Amino acid sequence: MLSTKHELVRAMVARAEGLGVPRGSRMFKIALQAVSFMSEEKLAAKVDYLKKTFRWSDAQVSFALTRAPFLLRRSKDMLRRRSEFLISEVGLEPAYIAHYPIMLYYSxxxxxxxxxxxxxxxxxxxxxxxxxxxxxxxxxxxxxxxxxxxxxxxxxxxxxxxxxxxxxxxxxxxxxxxx
Incomplete structure (x- = not known):
């Protein structure tokens, strides 16, 4: 990031903050990595995919991303498979998954x-x-x-x-x- 233009760094910071991750939090660095070099359009599309796939509201997707911002870097297939398993097979509520999004990182x-x-x-x-x-x-x-x-x-x-x-x-x- 040090060799990146100031405008790009500012844009990444704005996108990370737009996710709801406060600058002073431990997750801010991870959020920056997750949105680095991701356009606004690509970020919006990924957020929409998370909402649709996990049946999350705007508030739930925001909450999940503040706890697990690297979900933005996961493939659509990986996210879809976990959603189908956790919601359909295990029977978890979408709100529960949003509250504990780290479980989406497990194999x-x-x-x-x-x-x-x-x-x-x-x-x-x-x-x-x-x-x-x-x-x-x-x-x-x-x-x-x-x-x-x-x-x-x-x-x-x-x-x-x-x-x-x-x-x-x-x-x-x-x-x-x-x-």
């Missing part, structure tokens, strides 16, 4: 899908006695997830660990099964 194959199927299996088989917050489950470390959602059920669902490991490698079992 579908290595984290979103495998963890969802483990939780779905546990819930459908009566092992989870309360609802879980999907964002909280996603942000757990691999070890933390296994300790909380796999290990306690090793006696009643001994194949759960190996099926979860296979799912993390992209091999989603048709059904998580009991022994």
């Amino acid at each position: 579908m194959e290595a984290r979103l899908i495998p963890r969802y199927y483990v939780l779905k299996f546990l819930k459908e088989n009566g092992f989870l006695d309360r609802d879980w917050r999907f964002y909280t489950v996603l942000t757990k470390t691999q070890d933390g997830f296994v300790k909380k959602y796999i290990c306690p059920y090793k006696d009643v669902a001994p194949h759960l660990a190996e099926e979860y490991a296979a799912a993390c490698k992209g091999e989603i079992p048709a059904n998580f099964r009991f022994a």
Whole structure:
């Protein structure tokens, strides 16, 4: 950015601020990177795509971008796939996704899908006695997830660990099964 013309830097700053990211925030630098060399038209088109794809209002897309401005650099296909999965399959509300947009950065194959199927299996088989917050489950470390959602059920669902490991490698079992 130091070798960029002052007018271009000012335009990038204006676009980052236009997203709602305050100059003094930690996210401002990331917002600048996200909008760098992105025209107003391209930025507007990407914001419209986010609104349409995730069914977000203006306020929701603005809120999401203040927390995860690099969504602007994600491909349309990646965003569409996550939207379809999180809204249609997992059943998350668009407002929930807007509130926790960082979950859109996680890998579908290595984290979103495998963890969802483990939780779905546990819930459908009566092992989870309360609802879980999907964002909280996603942000757990691999070890933390296994300790909380796999290990306690090793006696009643001994194949759960190996099926979860296979799912993390992209091999989603048709059904998580009991022994």
